[in-house]
Amino acid sequence: MLKPKNIAAAMMALALSGALAGAATAQDGEPQSGGTLNVVMQPEPPGLMLGLIQNAPTQMVSGDIFESLMRYNFDLSPEPQLAESWEISDDGKTYTFKLRQGVVFHDGEPFTSEDAKWSMDVFLRENNTRTRTYLEHVESIETPDDHTLVFNLKQPFGPFLGIFEAGTAPMLPKHIYDTDDHANNPANNKPIGTGPFKFKEWSKGSYIHFVKNEDYYMDGLPYIDEVYYHIIPDAASRAVAYETGKVDLLPGGAVENFDVPRIRDMDNTCMTEKGFEYFAPHSWMWVNLNNPPLDDVKVRRAMMHALDRDFARDALWNGLGKVATGPVSSATKFYDADTPDIGYDPEKAKALLAESSYNGETIRLLGMPYGETWTRWAEAVKQNLIEIGMNVETIPSDVAGWNQKIADRDFDLAFTYIYQYGDPALGVSRTYMGDNAEPGSPWNNVANYQNAEMDKLWDEAALMADPEARAVAYKTIQDQIVSDVPNLWLLELGFPTIYRCNIKNPVNTAFGVNDGFRFVWIDQD
Numbered sequence: 001m002l003k004p005k006n007i008a009a010a011m012m013a014l015a016l017s018g019a020l021a022g023a024a025t026a027q028d029g030e031p032q033s034g035g036t037l038n039v040v041m042q043p044e045p046p047g048l049m050l051g052l053i054q055n056a057p058t059q060m061v062s063g064d065i066f067e068s069l070m071r072y073n074f075d076l077s078p079e080p081q082l083a084e085s086w087e088i089s090d091d092g093k094t095y096t097f098k099l100r101q102g103v104v105f106h107d108g109e110p111f112t113s114e115d116a117k118w119s120m121d122v123f124l125r126e127n128n129t130r131t132r133t134y135l136e137h138v139e140s141i142e143t144p145d146d147h148t149l150v151f152n153l154k155q156p157f158g159p160f161l162g163i164f165e166a167g168t169a170p171m172l173p174k175h176i177y178d179t180d181d182h183a184n185n186p187a188n189n190k191p192i193g194t195g196p197f198k199f200k201e202w203s204k205g206s207y208i209h210f211v212k213n214e215d216y217y218m219d220g221l222p223y224i225d226e227v228y229y230h231i232i233p234d235a236a237s238r239a240v241a242y243e244t245g246k247v248d249l250l251p252g253g254a255v256e257n258f259d260v261p262r263i264r265d266m267d268n269t270c271m272t273e274k275g276f277e278y279f280a281p282h283s284w285m286w287v288n289l290n291n292p293p294l295d296d297v298k299v300r301r302a303m304m305h306a307l308d309r310d311f312a313r314d315a316l317w318n319g320l321g322k323v324a325t326g327p328v329s330s331a332t333k334f335y336d337a338d339t340p341d342i343g344y345d346p347e348k349a350k351a352l353l354a355e356s357s358y359n360g361e362t363i364r365l366l367g368m369p370y371g372e373t374w375t376r377w378a379e380a381v382k383q384n385l386i387e388i389g390m391n392v393e394t395i396p397s398d399v400a401g402w403n404q405k406i407a408d409r410d411f412d413l414a415f416t417y418i419y420q421y422g423d424p425a426l427g428v429s430r431t432y433m434g435d436n437a438e439p440g441s442p443w444n445n446v447a448n449y450q451n452a453e454m455d456k457l458w459d460e461a462a463l464m465a466d467p468e469a470r471a472v473a474y475k476t477i478q479d480q481i482v483s484d485v486p487n488l489w490l491l492e493l494g495f496p497t498i499y500r501c502n503i504k505n506p507v508n509t510a511f512g513v514n515d516g517f518r519f520v521w522i523d524q525d
Helices: 007-011 016-028 056-062 113-127 129-135 235-243 257-264 297-306 309-316 346-355 372-387 399-408 452-463 467-484
Strands: 002-004 036-041 070-072 078-080 083-089 094-099 138-145 148-153 197-203 207-212 226-231 269-272 282-287 362-366 391-395 413-418 487-492 497-500
Touching (some): 197 226, 257 269, 257 372, 297 372, 297 487, 372 391, 372 413, 399 413
Parallel strands (some): 036 226, 362 391, 362 413
Antiparallel strands (some): 070 078, 083 094, 094 148, 138 148, 197 207, 282 487
């Protein structure tokens, strides 16, 4: 027997154009049509084919070309997109999606359940490593008719409804991409999706230009006529571009943190920290557990208590973000704040270090080459550790070198930040599972944390259908990992979106500017 997941899900069969567009713009007055939105884009994406490329710039730009079955609100609850409703079987193993009718790709061909099945079962299994991992839980996919899509799972998988966003599960046109060579398909240079904007032009090193999809299935949307993504490599120049009116919107991380207060206080300027709830960027320092004395938990606990993370938040991040309490972000499902204390306590840090195996070794600290804020942060951490009696050397690096050193495990401590994707099973477990620790990637279990008992519980928690049972399991996991301190957790990063106040509703989902421009309008009065 199939049943709606909850009352809200049952109501999701309401037309999107009325339900979502109205809700998204009510607070800003009556929407107006027309106008051009100018947005900073940095760094320049390597490509726009979202099914093949998963880095942050590509996701930001292409989220308005490609769509998935759902979007997610600030509470990470699913909302309809290409699926207008869905049902889940009593045993948690069958998910039935009803797809919207009348949806066409940008070339005019209809979007059907066959496109959805092929996207998930063929293209993404082959080309998207994150999606492929999630799809290991899927036994089969069925298409009873053109607008019904059924996933049959091997066993219940608690976070399954959380994977249907454009960056993870873009719906692609089978008639274009069903070839033997996906990577070299000519359509990759002029991507075709179902989204509110169409690709128009890419002037390398200068801008990417999208235009309104006149055949979009949501009546009256999008409001604006076109979007220009301006590629400006230098952070100071990006700030100037906003100050001089060349651009209207600065996505999170577009300018240095020390420039944020000045720009925020300009006339006709608004700012929001909303829009990163799904990604929940979580920063920490990898600890290379293969290198003595970092394999000593007392050394790691000493370092953890030595870090003045309040200073980092207030002085380096201008009060943006939150001090982390452990491996799970407060924006991520099943977060538990009541974990063992890892707060700033230099006297406790000194005592732990005195009891440990540390014997004056020099600790190599690899900073993150993402701008002045990160450079200053590395220097602050170095000073914190020196103050408790450790010898620390900071290692400079560019982006390519940083990636290589992390992949090769050529460091003692190394800054990073990683997305969490709304659920511990989707974006947290990968950095702590023992079988995901092989060198070669900067995004897996880089620390080489090994805890077989926790591995077993990670696996069990992901397959629990009952949210309360999952919460109990993740509470146990968080307590144990915080006690073991395999990483030094820093901040839940705050990435503000800055925009002109006459740009209405620029952030309206848990993905920030990645997929929300269909609801943006410009007050031209």
